[in-house]
Amino acid sequence: MKIIGIALLISLFLFALIFGMDLLLKFDVKTSIAAILTPIQIIGPVEIGLLTIFIFFFFALPLFHEYKKKKNKKKPAE
Amino acid sequence: MEKAKISAFQLFVMIALFEFGSAILIPLAIGAKQDAWLSIVMGMVGGFLLFFIYYRLYLYYPDMLPTGYVQKIIGRIPGKMLAFLYMIYFIYLASRDLRDFGAMLVTSTYPDSPLFVVNALLMLLVIYTLRFGIEVLARTGELLFFLFLLITVSALVLISSSGLIDFRQLQPVLENGFYAVFKTVYMETLYVPFGEAIVFTMIFPYLNERKKLKRVYISAMTLSGLSLAFAMIINVSVLGVDLTSRSQFPILSTIQMIELAEFLERLDVYFLLVLIIGIFFKLSLYFYVAASGIADLFQVKEPSQLIYPMGIIILLSSISIAGSYAEHIEEGLKLATIYVQLPVQVVIPAVLLIIAFFKNKKTKALPA
Structure with missing residues (x-):
């Protein structure tokens, strides 16, 4: 976040x-x-498609890192 | 701050490639007409003076990034705010360079390709490179530098041997007086490209041979400054002042005119490689510096996580930055120089140096 x-x-x-x-x-x-x-x-339809993918990863990558970090923190406790 | 070290030669290559960057592409200092080369040389001398401001600041805080020492000089909160604004400035310049790249390719080689797609391709490459840090970027620079030199020298040989150069186009020297040249220096060449080297203040702490810094910086600036002046001499003596000032990319127009032995022509595509290398490098440096500065300011443990989101912001702003290439150039060479570059490259560092001088004088006096 x-x-x-x-x-x-x-x-x-x-x-x-x-x-x-x-x-x-x-x-x-x-x-x-x-x-x-x-x-x-x-911008044209192809560019809109590309832009949508970029924006999806813009939010998805940091959230994925966050999820991975939380998962790693939990592991030693288990 | 990333745990990395770069050699003196790598810094030399980075400065040289950075200075060529987009400056070789645009009609630099053409406001001074046939004396453009003189404005570039004088801008280079001004760049040396600016370097001494940055260098003195670095000597006060050799192990810190400017984002850190600004906080020591003017206090934590104002220092953080100022450092953040500097990072925004670097991102803004990265966007400008990306737009230069896209406009150049769309105008010269890919007229039917959308600007967004062309820009996105370079941005993805830069994102990939920067995830590995400054050392990989410096080594990439070493590799590309020799290719850069080879193509530049061969282009020069081809232009000379095709008999296009007419040095009379450079006369009369100082036709509009010395003031016209000085005005172009003050309004343009001092900041673009020489003052832009302020970005290296974020790279200096990574240098492993600190004693060589001054020599390396000045020799790299001299090489790039004289080469840019020489490129402008060639442009004006081949195209003339009128055509150079009207051309969007004078260097490409010059190369396009090469016709050798009735088969060697349309070499602009060959020379595009040099321009792509230069812009890739300049953009990467701005981007890297901004990302490492932001990571330092916001204490992000893994700066590589910032690379992708920041890359997308640079990509979007490169499209939004101007409605047309003409507007983009006007904004970059007339407005940004005075309203953005002058305070950021000259005024603020000078004020910081004065404050740092008095602060360090006091600290030195205290132990005694």
Whole structure:
């Protein structure tokens, strides 16, 4: 969970920076938000499939590590 | 901090490949027109001055990562916040480099391939490499460096022998005065690519021969700085100022013009290898440094666990970073330099050095 939390925190700050750069490029707030989202919204079906797989592993891998760690902790006690 | 050591030669190779990275691809310092090469050389000299700031900070805390010594200098909480912002900055630059790579391949070689897929392929490779740590990355650099040199030298021989170079395109020197050159240095070349070497402050503690650091850094910067200046001389003398400034990737346009013995042509694909090696390396370094810094800040026991999620964030932001390549370049060379690179590469390290100087002076005085 910690890894997912860190990743989400990084995303928040990174996209805030990108948003800030768009504002400096003299876009207004609405256009700046659209500028961040549009490139992702217009991707084709193959890319959406790929993106879905990536995002699935984004959450699944840290959870799997967590599960493995808990399992390893339990073992010596048994 | 990872328990790893790298040799002086490996650091040399890493700095050289990093500096070439994406800088050789873009029309660097073209604001100075035919004096672009001069701006690059002056930017390199400015890069040496910045190095001395980073180096002095490193000498105060030789066994610590900057994420650690920043906390010692300005206090735990502000230090952690500042270090985190630095990591965001490295991730941002990694995203920019990934976008450079994708845009280059889509524009020059794979016009029908989606940018997302091209970027994803490189990102998966980088994720795979970085799971093994800095030592593997350094050894990869050693291997790739010789291939890099071989292709670069052969490209130079081919351009020279095809009779494309016209040095008169570089004249008149300083046509718009010295100020135009200085302005390009201040606005662009000081930060991209020379100031970007601030990323190596996170690598310095891994060096096993510390005494060689200064010599290695300066020689690698000199090699890459002079080579970048030389590449710009070749670009301008082959394409002219107008075409170089209008071309998205002047080095590829230059290589495309090679026609030798009526059969050796379309060599841009051959030269793409050099660009891919450079960008792979630069991206990997930014990514590695950001991951190890984040692991240090948040006390993640296995930093390799951070690699995949961070890779996906870099991939997504490389797509969202700009609507078009022109916007991406404008943002990178005009806005980011002044609003992001100047404070991060120059102002903050200088302030940290001043504080560290006074703090260490006091500490030294205390035992006496």
